[in-house]
Amino acid sequence: MxxxxxxxxxxxxxxxxxxxxxxxxxxxxxxxxxxxxxxxENVIVLDPGHGGSDPGMIGIDGLEEKNINLSVTLLLKEKLEEKGYTVVLTREEDKGLYDESAQNKKAQDLQRRIALIDETAPALTVSIHQNSYHDPAVKGPQVFYYETSPEGKELAVVLQERLNVMLEVERPREIKGNTSYYLLKRSKSILVIAECGFLTNPEEAELLQTKEYQEKVAAALAEGIHSYLQKR
Known part of the structure; x- marks a missing residue:
């Protein structure tokens, strides 16, 4: 017992x-x-579009998109890091993400950007680009999102609003849903494409080449990103 x-x-x-x-x-x-x-939630991927042999959009006087994309992205990286975020870039210099021997450099470049984004699994990704149009009067920043992504749409709305206000856009453009852009289709995380302006508009093309205006664009995007993540 x-x-x-x-x-x-x-x-x-x-x-x-x-x-x-x-x-x-x-x-x-x-x-x-x-x-x-x-x-x-503290990690953000920034993707400066194009690079290397791919100049992107060609604007007035042969102005190449790729260099402006990188300049704005580097400024945006600094501003986000000041806010405490960890920033990962898909490229940090004038190079594409492809092998010189690749038969289709553009396809390999885009595939590798997506692979890097998926591997990082960030809170969000912003791909920086510049726009062009056959009518030189068209101008203004515009943010694209994947049409069926409510999170992408929400982020696009916030970024578009910040760009319109902080850049004092006379005729604000609206966000636009898209289902064909490769990055928007393939990204597993929230991703938007920020077209900062039109290189085919004389006034905007001149502004986008200045450090002062690039700083304004970067500041607007940083404020928008921070606001979006704070709400989440």
């Missing part, structure tokens, strides 16, 4: 120990998961 009591007490102690250990493990698991979520 005494032996039975001892076994019963030991069993109870084991059960109590198991209960507290389980609660401690669960707490550690929750803490780790929260840390992982916080880390993910």
């Amino acid at each position: 005494r032996k039975y009591r001892m076994e019963l007490i030991m069993a109870c102690l084991l059960l109590i120990s198991f209960y507290f250990l389980s609660r401690q493990a669960a707490a550690v698991s929750v803490w780790m998961n929260s840390e992982e979520v916080e880390k993910k």
Whole structure:
């Protein structure tokens, strides 16, 4: 009988120990998961479009899109890092993400951008571009999102509003849904394309080449990104 009591007490102690250990493990698991979520929410991918042998849009006087994309992106990176975000760039210099021996450099470049974005699994991605149109009177920034993505649309709305206000756009453009752009279709995370202006408009093309205006564009995008993530 005494032996039975001892076994019963030991069993109870084991059960109590198991209960507290389980609660401690669960707490550690929750803490780790929260840390992982916080880390993910703090990471942003910036994609300066084109690069290398791909100049992107050609504007007035042979103005190439790729260089403006990179300049704006580097400024935006600085502003986001000042706000405490971790920023990953798809390119940091005038190079494409392709092998020189590739038969289709453009396709390989886009595939590698998507692979980098998916591997990073950021809170969001913004691809920086410049626009063009046959009518030189058309101007103004415009943000594109994947048509069936409510998160992408929400981000696009915030960025468009910040660009329109902070750049003092006379005739504000509206966001535009799209289902054909490769990056929008293939990205597993939230991704929008920010067309900062039209290189075919004389006034805007001149502005986009200045450090002062590029700073304004970067500031507007940084404010929009921060606002969006704070709401989430």
